[in-house]
Amino acid sequence: MRRYARILIFIVVLVVLSGLAVGFKTITIGNFERGGEDTLLGLTLGLDLQGGSHLVYQASLFSEPEEPGMSGERIPPTADQMDALKRTIERRLNSSGLGEPILQVLGEDRLLVQIPGVSDPDSAKALIGETAQLEFKHRTRNVPQPLEFEQGEIISYSVVEVTPELFAPPEEEGEADTEGSEGEGAEDSDTSESGSGDDEETDSEDAAASGEEGDDEAEDTAPAAPGPPGLVVEFSDTGFAKFSETVNEMRDSLIAGQGATNIFPDRLAFSLAGAEAQEVEVTYQQAILLEDGQVVPVGGDPYVTEIIGTNKYVISLLTAFPDADDLTAEAERQFAPGGELVFKLIKGFVDEDIGLTGDDLARAYPGQHQGSGAPIVNIEFNGEGTRKFAEITTEIAGTNDQIAIFLDDAELIAPVAEQAITGGTAFISGRDFTIDRVRDIALLLESGRLPIPIELILEKDVDAILGSDSLEKSVRAGVVGLILVFLFMLLYYRMPGLIAALALLIYALMLIAIFKMLPVTLTLSGVAAAILSVGMAVDANILIFERMKEEMRAGRTLLSSINIGFNRAWSAIRDSNVSTLITSGILYWFADTLGATVVQGFAATLAIGVMLSMFSAIFVSRTLLRIVALTGIGRRLRWFVPTEGKNLPQLQLEPRV
Numbered sequence: 001m002r003r004y005a006r007i008l009i010f011i012v013v014l015v016v017l018s019g020l021a022v023g024f025k026t027i028t029i030g031n032f033e034r035g036g037e038d039t040l041l042g043l044t045l046g047l048d049l050q051g052g053s054h055l056v057y058q059a060s061l062f063s064e065p066e067e068p069g070m071s072g073e074r075i076p077p078t079a080d081q082m083d084a085l086k087r088t089i090e091r092r093l094n095s096s097g098l099g100e101p102i103l104q105v106l107g108e109d110r111l112l113v114q115i116p117g118v119s120d121p122d123s124a125k126a127l128i129g130e131t132a133q134l135e136f137k138h139r140t141r142n143v144p145q146p147l148e149f150e151q152g153e154i155i156s157y158s159v160v161e162v163t164p165e166l167f168a169p170p171e172e173e174g175e176a177d178t179e180g181s182e183g184e185g186a187e188d189s190d191t192s193e194s195g196s197g198d199d200e201e202t203d204s205e206d207a208a209a210s211g212e213e214g215d216d217e218a219e220d221t222a223p224a225a226p227g228p229p230g231l232v233v234e235f236s237d238t239g240f241a242k243f244s245e246t247v248n249e250m251r252d253s254l255i256a257g258q259g260a261t262n263i264f265p266d267r268l269a270f271s272l273a274g275a276e277a278q279e280v281e282v283t284y285q286q287a288i289l290l291e292d293g294q295v296v297p298v299g300g301d302p303y304v305t306e307i308i309g310t311n312k313y314v315i316s317l318l319t320a321f322p323d324a325d326d327l328t329a330e331a332e333r334q335f336a337p338g339g340e341l342v343f344k345l346i347k348g349f350v351d352e353d354i355g356l357t358g359d360d361l362a363r364a365y366p367g368q369h370q371g372s373g374a375p376i377v378n379i380e381f382n383g384e385g386t387r388k389f390a391e392i393t394t395e396i397a398g399t400n401d402q403i404a405i406f407l408d409d410a411e412l413i414a415p416v417a418e419q420a421i422t423g424g425t426a427f428i429s430g431r432d433f434t435i436d437r438v439r440d441i442a443l444l445l446e447s448g449r450l451p452i453p454i455e456l457i458l459e460k461d462v463d464a465i466l467g468s469d470s471l472e473k474s475v476r477a478g479v480v481g482l483i484l485v486f487l488f489m490l491l492y493y494r495m496p497g498l499i500a501a502l503a504l505l506i507y508a509l510m511l512i513a514i515f516k517m518l519p520v521t522l523t524l525s526g527v528a529a530a531i532l533s534v535g536m537a538v539d540a541n542i543l544i545f546e547r548m549k550e551e552m553r554a555g556r557t558l559l560s561s562i563n564i565g566f567n568r569a570w571s572a573i574r575d576s577n578v579s580t581l582i583t584s585g586i587l588y589w590f591a592d593t594l595g596a597t598v599v600q601g602f603a604a605t606l607a608i609g610v611m612l613s614m615f616s617a618i619f620v621s622r623t624l625l626r627i628v629a630l631t632g633i634g635r636r637l638r639w640f641v642p643t644e645g646k647n648l649p650q651l652q653l654e655p656r657v
Contacts, residue, residue, distance in 0.1 A: 004623055004626055004627055007619065007623045008623060008627065011506070011619065011620055011623065014506075014510060015506055015509065015510075017513070018506075018509045018510045018512075018513035019509060019513075021034075021512075021513035021516055021517055022041055022509060022512050022513050022516065024042070025037050025041065025042035026042055027042075027516075027517075033435065033436075034516060034517055034519060035516060038050075038117070039117070040475075041512060041516065042516055043512070043515060043516055043519070043522055044117075044515075044516075044519045044520065044521045044522065045116060045117060045521070045522050045523075046116045046521050046522060046523030046524070046526065046601070047101075047102055047114050047115070047116035047117075047462070047464075047523070048116075048464060048523050048524050049116070049464055049522065049523060049524065050116055050117045050464050051116070051117070051461065051462050051463045051464040052114060052115045052116040052117050052118050052461070052462060053113075053114070053115045053118045053121045053124060053459070053460075053461060053462070054112075054113075054114050054458070054459070054460045054461065054462045055112075055113040055114075055115070055121075055124070055125070055128070055456060055458070055459055056106070056110055056111070056112055056113075056456075056457055056458035056459075057110065057111045057113065057128070057454040057455065057456055057457065058109055058110050058111075058454065058455055058457045059076070059077040059081070059082070059085070059109040059110075059111075059452050059453070059454055060074075060452075060453040060454055060455045061074065061075040061076070061077055061452055061453065062074055062075060063075055076108050076109050077108070077109055077452050079108075081451055081452050082105050082108070082109070082111065082452075083105075084451040084452075085111060085450060085451050085452055085454065086103050086105060086111060088450055088451060089103060089111070089113060089128050089450070090103050090597075092127050092128065092129075092443055092444070093113075093115060093124070093127060093128070101113060101114060101115045101116070101597065102114040102597055102598070103597070110457075111454070113128065114462065116521065121459070123440075125456065125459075126410075127440065127443070127444065129407060129444075129450055129454075133357070133358070133406070133407075133409065134357055134358030134361070134405075134406070134407050134444075134445070135353070135356070135357055135358075135405070135406045136354060136356035136357070136360075136389075136392070136403055136404070136405055136406075137351040137352060137353055137354060137403070137404045137405075137406065138351070138352045138353075138354050138392055138395070138396065138401065138403065138404075139349050139350070139351050139352075139401060139402040139403070139404040139414055140349060140350050140352065140401050141264060141348070141349050141400045141401060141402075142264075142346055142347070142348070142349075142400075143346070143347040143349070143350045144269070144344050144345075144346050144347075145344060145345045145346070145347060146342075146343075146344045147242065147243070147246060147343040147344055147345060149239055149242065149343070150238070150239075152236055152239075153235060153236045153238055153239030153242070154233065154234075154235060154236075154239055154341055155234040155235060155236060155239075155311075156233075156234045157231060157232065157233045157234070157335060157341050158231070158232050158335075158337070159229055159230070159231055159232075159317070159328070159331045159332045159335050160229070160230055160231075160232050160314075161227040161228070161229060161230075161328070162227045162228050162229070162230040162314060162316070163227045166230075166232075166307065166314065167305070167307055167308065167314075228316065228317070228318045228327070229317045229318070229320075229327055229328045229331040229332075230314045230315060230316050230317055230318075231270075231314070231315045231317055231331070231335055232307075232312055232313070232314050233312065233313050233315065233341065234310070234311055234312045235311045235312070235313075236311065237311065239311075240311040243313060243343075244306070246268065246343075246345050247268075247284060247304050247306070247313070249266055249345065250265065250266045250267070250268060250283065250284035250304065250345070251284045253265045253266040253284075253347075253348055264348030264349050265283050265284070265348050266283070266284070266345060266346065266347050266348050267281045267282065267283050267345075267346040267348070268281065268282050268283075268284070268304060268315070268343065268344075268345060268346075269281045269343070269344050269345075269346050270315070270341065270342065270343045270344075271334075271341075271342055272334070272335060272336075272339035272340060272341060272342070273339065273340040273341075273342050274339070277334065277339075278321070278334055280317065280320040280334075281346065282303065282304060282315060282316060282319075282320075283303075284303065284304050285303040285304075303316045304316070317331045320334075321334070349402075349404075351404050354388065354391075354392050355388060356385065356388045356389060356392065358445070359385075360381055360382055360384055360385025360388060360389075361379065361380075361381055361382070361385060361445060361446075362380045362381055362382045362385065362424075363378075363379070363380040363446065364377060364378065364379045364380070364441075364442045364443075364445035364446040365377075365378050365442050365446065366378070366435070366438040366439045366441075366442045367427065367438075369427070369429060374429060374433065375433045375434060375435050375437070375438040376427045376428060376429045376433070376438065377413075377427060377428040377429075377433075377438050377441050377442050377445070378425070378426075378427045378442075379425070379426055379427070379428065379445065380424060380425045381424045381425075382424075383424075385424065386422075386423070386424030389421060389424065389426070390420065390421060390422040390424075392417075393417040393419070393420050393421040393422075393426075394420040394422070396416070396417050397417050397418065397419050397420045398418070398419070399416075400416065401416070401417075402414040402415060402416050403415055403416075403417065405445070407444050407445075412441060412444060412445075413428060413430070413441060415428045415429075415430070428441070474527075478531065482504075482508075482534070485501075485504075485538060486501040486504070489501055489538070489541070493545050494638075494639050494640065495628065495633065495636075495639040495640050496541075496545045496548070496625065496640060497545075499621060499624045499625055499628065500538070500541040500545070500621060502624065503537075503541065503616050503617070503620040503621040503624065504534065504537060504538065504541075504616070506616065506620055507534070507537050507612060507613060507616035507620070508534065510612060510616075511530060511533070511608070511609060511612055514608060514612065515530075515605075515608075520601075520604065520605060520608065521601060522605075523598060523601050523602075525598050525599070525601055525602035525605075526601045526602060526604075526605040528602065529601075529602045529603075529605035529606035529609060530605055530606075530609050532606060532609070533605075533606060533608075533609020533610050533612070533613055534609070534613075536576070536577065536580065536609070536610060536613050537609075537612075537613035537616050537617060539576075540569075540573045540577075540613060540614070540616075540617035541617055541621055543569040543572055543573060544565055544566055544569045544573075544617065544621065544622075545565070546565075546569075547564070547565035547566075547568045547569045548561045548562055548564075548565030548566075548640075549561075549565075549641050550565070551564045551565050552637070552640065552641050553641070558629045558634050558637060558640060559626065559629045559630070559634070562622065562625050562626055562629055563626075566618070566622050570618070573614065573617060573618075574614075577610050577611075577613070577614050580606065580610050581607055581610055581611070584603040584604075584606045584607040584610070585603070585607070587599055587600075587602065587603035587606075588600055588603035588604060588607070591603060
């Protein structure tokens with residue numbers, strides 16, 4: 001019994017681990033994450049079982065335009081280019097863990113991409129990309145660019161209190177003045193009449209009771225709260241156009257496109273010419289006009305606002321002089337009339353090409369920092385890339401400058417260089433790095449550029465080919481079929497059949513655990529392969545039991561019959577399984593060559609099931625039979641061989657070990 005104890009413990013440990021893997025839908029151990037809450041047992045399901053995203057891309061190859069400003073004619077890609085495109089995208093998606101994608105070339109210039117169970121289609125589209133370039137650029141921070149204005153392009157400037165009336169168009173201001181003068185006459189008349197009362201209190205009561213006119217009077221006579229100071233600058237037409245272009249640059253850097261992640265927005269710096277002048281910096285921000293007359297920027301930042309219908313801009317001075325006791329007085333002193341107003345745009349960053357591209361990158365892979373254990377991206381350059389990378393890191397080491405990495409013209413990451421890196425190997429770390437983000441970055445860097453540029457022309461969600469109801473019925477049918485197999489094994493082979501049923505349950509549990517932990521994307525073809533491998537596991541047990549029965553009928557003891565039966569059945573089991581593995585390998589190679597991912601998944605699933613079935617038959621079934629044979633159950637030979645007593649040998653128990 002002792003000789004089988006270690007094997008039994010090993011089997012029990014595998015069963016427990018498999019049960020835990022299957023029992024929990026999601027498994028997270030450090031950086032290792034598997035499973036999901038939305039699928040059966042947390043398994044990764046294919047497009048036909050859970051639906052997904054349907055994307056169609058078109059190659060964007062164009063000839064050189066005949067004239068500047070015109071677009072060239074579309075050029076159809078070659079078959080080799082489309083095949084290379086398909087392989088690159090397939091490699092990206094397979095490595096990302098997004099499931100088992102289906103890729104198919106449509107016509108001569110379109111590629112169909114179907115991705116199962118994608119909860120975030122944008123992440124899949126980002127992985128696929130749409131153009132064809134991986135670039136490294138030198139990013140310089142806070143680059144000043146003087147704004148040159150010709151004589152007369154800046155007409156005037158003045159410090160004012162920013163109020164709602166300041167932003168009213170000129171014609172509206174005129175109408176307001178006319179109405180105001182009429183109102184003032186009416187109010188004077190009303191006040192004169194109400195002044196005949198007994199005292200001041202009666203006057204105020206009459207004014208309150210006089211309705212709308214009285215309200216207007218109260219508003220006009222009450223002192224208005226002072227607004228924040230601002231600098232109003234009037235330009236000529238050409239000067240206004242120049243300044244508007246600068247303001248648009250500031251706006252785009254903050255709120256448009258890259259501004260969603262850009263923490264270094266462009267800033268406008270301005271002052272009066274002279275050594276003692278204090279320079280003021282503001283970022284662009286749209287203003288909010290409050291009911292009490294205050295104008296505050298969104299998020300509390302300074303702002304630059306155009307006065308509609310004029311050639312004027314209002315530049316906030318709200319935060320220009322934080323140490324001043326009287327902000328307005330300090331603003332009027334700093335921007336006294338008669339000076340020369342000087343502007344410059346401070347670019348948050350400027351990216352410069354350095355000739356380092358994806359062609360210079362040899363390898364990129366995810367990893368962990370040796371000290372902190374944080375996720376990192378390891379990168380390795382080839383010979384030419386090592387030289388270029390050493391030059392740029394030597395130049396920017398210890399500065400705020402960055403190496404901005406762009407994939408398909410979109411910023412991927414922008415790390416700084418703490419020191420010069422001359423060996424051609426480095427790692428990229430970040431505070432917001434997660435396991436998934438590090439994996440995706442490494443994948444995109446490793447995949448490099450697409451062989452040809454593409455554009456997304458169709459995107460839609462597709463439903464599962466086999467609905468959830470049909471899937472549940474299929475699973476139920478599979479369970480019923482498995483129970484019938486168990487009943488047959490139990491009724492025909494008795495105790496060995498019971499042990500075989502237990503071994504098959506262990507096999508099924510371990511198979512599901514392996515599918516989940518690798519992970520394997522289950523499609524309809526994959527499920528068929530798994531069921532086929534279960535049938536092969538049953539066949540292996542039947543071969544063993546038949547050999548065992550023959551040995552017992554020949555007069556051997558139960559334990560000897562078990563050992564000899566397994567040994568003689570092994571050659572047949574081995575040959576059949578090896579031939580199946582060879583067939584699976586051929587199918588996998590064939591599918592990989594032609595891009596038939598469905599066949600590829602079937603071959604991989606079948607190979608895993610066959611190898612596990614051999615383990616189940618040779619280790620699990622044989623160990624359990626040997627242990628049972630050494631117990632009191634082993635004395636009841638009729639439980640092992642369903643024949644008449646005259647055909648059975650006399651009971652001979654082998655010595656216990």
